[in-house]
Amino acid sequence: MAFINLKKKEVQVKIVYYGPGRGGKTTNLEYIFKKFQERIKSDMVSIKTHGDRTLYFDFFPFDIGKIKGYDIKVNLYTVPGQVKYNATRRLVLQGVDGVVFVADSMALRREHNFLSLKNLQENLAAYNKNIFKIPLVLQYNKRDLAKQGIQLLTIERMEKDLNSKLKVPSFGASAMSGENVVPTLKKIISIAVASLHKELK
């Protein structure tokens, strides 16, 4: 659950970008960081391997202003997508308030999306959290690759594959060009804050 500091009137909300390796989680964060740089006081922390893959997580805190007199500080994290780093992924999920699942639109990666979503469900369950209840947004990334003639899964196909049971908000996006990156972020923040508000009532 989010951390609420009554004294400083501050709420810290933890949002985690989850998804298969090379799906664009870090690129999402990089775009947000660049876009809102003047509003972000700290540097983006990235713990990477030599090959530029996320080893631990990427992180930065982001102030989004006040709600009912409380300052809302959103802490954005990514997880390493590679299958072998599951222990790390699980650690980063601790205390999560909202998840953006970044799915890869490339037809070749269809199976990776299934496996990663299932892995998210298992890792949330380790913290007694239910994937059907936690604030969650799906992002179908890399839509821009269609222009380069790369075969992509249609949005309808991806909705059917990943969202037929979950029925959560979803966006077709391109983290490289920034298309729908900010709407994805706004959506998860609004759902996470609303869910927190509900929980506190």
Added chain:
Amino acid sequence: MEYGFGQKELDRVESILKEELIDIGVNVTLLIDMAGNIIARCDDGNCQHDLYSLAALAAGNFGAVNAMAQIVGEENFTLLFHKGESESIHFSKVEDDFLLITIFGNDVSLGFLRLRVEEVAKKIKDSLLYKTMLLANLLDSESDAD
């Protein structure tokens, strides 16, 4: 576990941190949870560090160290210390859910600091409130505001 600190408890925790740690020359001290949230912080007024990132990394780091402990057959390692040239960092677990981080210079002795950290951890445990009480406090403070 869900936990909470009310305003009175937070004031108390911050005064404990100040009296026991800042007053002996520690530069910064933070109480964080294992999700990387900062619960309380206190510094000597000269701190320029990015404490939110530090808290996120410290929580991740401690998680990794705990995983290492399990590999060698320990339940967990309860403290960690990183020595720097002019500043060092000491991490100590408080209960199962919190981490006390202290950043200090060469003028503070590690042994003395460890004794103080142990004292602080005991005092903080007494200040813990649980979720139901936190919510009651929050509702109280909201109705006060109305």
